[in-house]
Amino acid sequence: MAALGERIRSVRKRRGLTQQGLADLAGVSASLIRKLERDARRDVRLETLRKIAVALKVPTTSLIAQHDAEPAHDKTLDLWAPVRRALYGLDGPVSEAPTREGLGSALGASMPLWKQDRYSQIAAMLPVMLRDADALVETDLSARHVRGRLLHLVGWLMTQTRQFDEAEFALSRAMDDMNDPLDAAATVSTHCWLLLRQGRLDEARQMAMRWADDVEPRISRATPHQLSAWGWLLLRSSAAAIRDNRPDEADDTIRLARTAAVAMGRDLTPNEDFLRTFGPITVAMKRVENAMIEDRPDKVLQLSQTIPVTDLRPTSNNRNRHLLDVAEAHRRMQRHSEAFDVLQGIRRDAPEWMTNQRYARDILRGIIGRRRTLTDEMRELADFVLLDY
Known part of the structure; x- marks a missing residue:
């Protein structure tokens, strides 16, 4: 299959556009188009590729074989190394036989850490929990549901921290342990998010819609658990469609998700599972x-x-994630002070989450890129989010 640069150049010529003409239509620099066509840039954001696809009047996926997703930072990889070893079963046997009740209690007690993005604390406790879960299932198959829940969380966290191979492995294992279709649907929703972050838009869209069709409830009798599972799959499909330059499809699916949200009444968290929180505000x-x-x-x-x-x-x-969109909107409207204030607020509220967000780095780069001098606060935030020099 042709490389990204070759595909952009081929479609551009078929459309009768110069590099500058394509750049003007897409709202990007001609320099970027030249670098992309020479395959000299491999770190371009998926949203930028979508702008080029819109200008060329083709789906985003027709330009990319597979988007090169930015990998995790070295500091992140070091932090999670023991978790990766435990996930792949590379550690030795447990010294004390675990129990289903003990593992369930430990998982329940850890939930505030997951909800509050306490990554360092989670990284310290996960290796033991993963080893215990595997050891327990060897002797008690009824514990597979608890292990599946744990693996789902690990897959979500690996996706969040850009460790994509480990995320796929954890989510695949979680699916093997699921015996409830709604639990499986929630895991699939996270898998679709993983595919989105990797730029695998068509896979994400098709997987989300296939499962949404399977779990679609009768609205008049649907439980919050059912509405959440269906609604989130629709949101994943919409996210994939809008990135793939399919705006009508994106509108249709998010409209269906809003139907589920209205039936929910307000944002609820089925089974106290923060990954399933869904309702009108989410939509x-x-x-x-x-x-x-x-x-x-x-x-x-x-x-x-x-x-x-x-x-x-x-x-x-x-x-x-919503506030990052607000910050970027302020930046694009040349309201740099407001954009920076939003970023500072996110840093204050969710520091460990923010350091894993390439989007946050891109927004800050856009704010400070053309300034002659930086304030102390700008330099400090640039260092904090690991912005390259």
Whole structure:
């Protein structure tokens, strides 16, 4: 299959565009187009590729065989090395036989750490929990559900920290342990998010819609658990579609997700599982995300005014991802001070989460890139988010 640069160049010529003409239509620099066509840039954001696809009037996936997702930072890899060993079963046997009750209690007691993005503390306890879960299942198959739940969380966290191979491995193992279709659907939703972060848009869209069709409930009798599973799969499909330059499909699926949210009434967390929190606010934040992907900063700021982010936990991943969109919208509207203040707020509320966000680094780079001098606060934040020089 042709490389990215060759595909962009081929389609550009078929459209009768010069490199400068394509750059003007896509709202990017001609220098970027030249580098992409020479395959001299491999770290381009998926959202930038979407702009080029829109200008060329093709799906994003027609330009990319597989987007080269940015890997985890070396500091991140060092932190999670013991967890990766335990996940792959490379550690020795446990010294004391675990029990299902003990593992379940340990997992339950750890949930505040997951909800509050306490990555360092989670990394310290996970190796033991993973070893105990594997040892327990060898003697008690009824513990597979607990191990599946743990592996789902590990897959989510590996996706969050950009350790994509380990995320795929953990989520595949989690699916093997699932015996409830709604638990499986929640795991699939996380898998779709992993595919999105890797730029595997068509896979994510098809997987989400296939499972959404399978778990679609009868709205009049649906439980919050059912509505959450269905709604999240629809949101994943919409996210993939909008990134793949399929706006009509993205609108249709997010409209269906809003139907599920309205039936939910308000944002709820089925089974106290923070990964399944779903409702009208969640869907509203995803509408903002889609608007940002469509390069509509004015719409982002307009929609965001109706979202009560102060009612959400400061450590909520969806809340903080939404605030990054707000910061980027301010930046694109040349409101750099407001954008920087939003980033500082996210750092205050979710510091360990923020250091794993390439989006945050890109926003900050855009804020400080053309300044002659930086304030002390800007330099400090650049160091904090590991922004390259």
